[in-house]
Amino acid sequence: MAIRNFSVIAAACENFGIGVNNKLPWRLKNEMNYFTRITSSTQDNSKRNVVIMGKNTWLSIPEKYRPLEGRINFVVSRSIKDKPDKLDGLFKDLQTALEAASSSDKVENIFIIGGEQVYRESLNFPECHKIYLTIIDAKFDCDTFFPKFDEQLFKEIDELGVSKEIQEENGLKYTFHVYERQK
Ligand SMILES: NC(=O)c1ccc[n+]([C@@H]2O[C@H](COP(=O)([O-])OP(=O)(O)OC[C@H]3O[C@@H](n4cnc5c(N)ncnc54)[C@H](OP(=O)(O)O)[C@@H]3O)[C@@H](O)[C@H]2O)c1
Numbered sequence: 001m002a003i004r005n006f007s008v009i010a011a012a013c014e015n016f017g018i019g020v021n022n023k024l025p026w027r028l029k030n031e032m033n034y035f036t037r038i039t040s041s042t043q044d045n046s047k048r049n050v051v052i053m054g055k056n057t058w059l060s061i062p063e064k065y066r067p068l069e070g071r072i073n074f075v076v077s078r079s080i081k082d083k084p085d086k087l088d089g090l091f092k093d094l095q096t097a098l099e100a101a102s103s104s105d106k107v108e109n110i111f112i113i114g115g116e117q118v119y120r121e122s123l124n125f126p127e128c129h130k131i132y133l134t135i136i137d138a139k140f141d142c143d144t145f146f147p148k149f150d151e152q153l154f155k156e157i158d159e160l161g162v163s164k165e166i167q168e169e170n171g172l173k174y175t176f177h178v179y180e181r182q183k
Contacts, residue, residue, distance in 0.1 A: 001099045001102070001103065002082065002099075002102060003095070003098045003099060003100040003102050003125065003127045004098075004101070004108075004110060004127065004130060005110075005112070005127050005129035005130075006052075006101075006110035006111065006112060006122070006125075006128060007109065007111050007128075007129060007130040007132060008051060008099065008110070008111070008112045008119060008123065008128060008129070008130070008131045008148050008162075009035060009038060009039060009088065009111050009112070009113055009124055009131075009132040009133075010113075010114060010119060010131075010132070010133055010134070011024075011026075011028070011031055011035070011133070011134035011135075011174070012133060012134070012135060012136065012144065012145070012146040013025065013026070013135075013136040013138055013139060013140045014074060014135075014136070014137065014138060014139045015139055015142065015145070016139075016145045016147075016148065017139075017140050017141070017142025017144070017146075018061070018114065018119075018142065018144050018145060018146050019114075019115055019116070019142060019144040020055055020140070020141055020142050020143050021103045021143070022059065022060045023060055024060075025138065025140035025141070025142055026136065026140065026170070026172065027170065027171050028136075028167065028170060028172065028174070029169065030134070030167065031167070031169065031170050031174060033132055034134070034176065035113075036066075036068075036070075038070070038111075038132055038162075038169075039051055039071055039111045039113065040070045040071055040115045042108040042109065043108065043144055044108055046106075047106055047107060047108040048052075048071060048072050048106065048107065048108065049071050049072070049107065049108055049110065049111060050071065050072040050073075050074055050088075050101040050107050050109075050111070051068055051071045051072070051073055051074065051097070051111050052073055052074045052075075052076065052094070052097050052101065052109045052110065052111070052112050052113065052118070053073075053074070053076075053112075053113045053114055053115070053118060054075070054076055054077070054089055054114065054115050054117050054118040055075055055076070055077040055079070055080060056115055056117075057113065057115045058073075058087075059116070060077045060115075061177065065173040066086050067088065069107045070090045072089070072101075072107065073086070073087055073088050073089075073167070074087070074088060074090075074091060074097045074100070074101060074132055075089070075090050075091070076090075076091050076092070076093060076094055076097050076118065078092055079092075079094075083085055084119060092168075094118065094121050094122060094125075095103075098125070098127070098162075100111065114127075115144055116144040116145055116146070116147070116175060118145055119146055119148040120141050120147045123147055123149055128181065129180065130179065130180050130181070131154055131177070131178070131179040132162075132177075132178055132179045133146070133176075133178075134174055134175070134176055134177070134178065135174060135175055136172055136173075136174040137172070137174060137175075137179060138172055139157040149179070152177070152182075153181060154179035154180065154181055154182070155177065155179060155180060155182055155183060156177055156178065156179050157178050157180045158178075159178040161178050163176055167183050
């Protein structure tokens with residue numbers, strides 16, 4: 001079955017770290033708001049976006065924020081056998097999750113939201129069209145990382161609604177970047 005183009009979204013620090021002890025290494029409320037805006041916005045009000053994540057990322061979200069509101073929440077896991085009630089979909093592999101998201105006409109956009117294992121696999125799909133990457137200008141101790149990607153294949157673009165300004169919060173500076181796969 002065909003898969004639609006999808007996006008990957010992540011925030012990484014200087015050394016490309018994204019997490020530690022199954023948590024985010026930083027607390028950036030406005031960055032989180034950006035993530036929510038990008039992953040929730042649809043042009044068609046009758047549609048919603050799908051967010052696909054690995055089991056660890058699902059478990060890393062504080063229970064009161066699960067599922068991520070306003071979005072269709074899909075998780076990939078080989079070990080969870082029964083879908084928790086709060087989840088919209090549980091899949092045994094990424095291909096199946098992407099196919100399910102692609103086949104619904106109620107879905108506008110598909111986002112891969114982590115973590116490392118899922119990012120690694122998703123970047124290899126030819127349908128991986130865009131990367132939304134927030135780069136935090138600081139080093140954190142991390143145990144999970146965003147994969148290095150080919151910047152000839154994924155070229156940085158300007159996207160309407162994504163600020164080019166340096167952001168500052170909690171004494172940390174960061175910038176939003178959008179990369180698009182070249183045909
Ligand atoms: N900074 C950011 O933007 C960001 C975003 C998201 C997450 N994070 C951080 O990333 C860390 C988690 O990353 P992670 O790499 O440990 O975990 P993860 O990718 O979230 O989840 C890994 C688990 O997902 C399942 N899985 C992964 N790929 C699969 C596949 N192709 N098919 C079926 N199941 C699959 C497996 O579950 P089973 O073992 O059940 O098979 C695997 O153990 C946390 O620290 C989190 O805070 C950071």
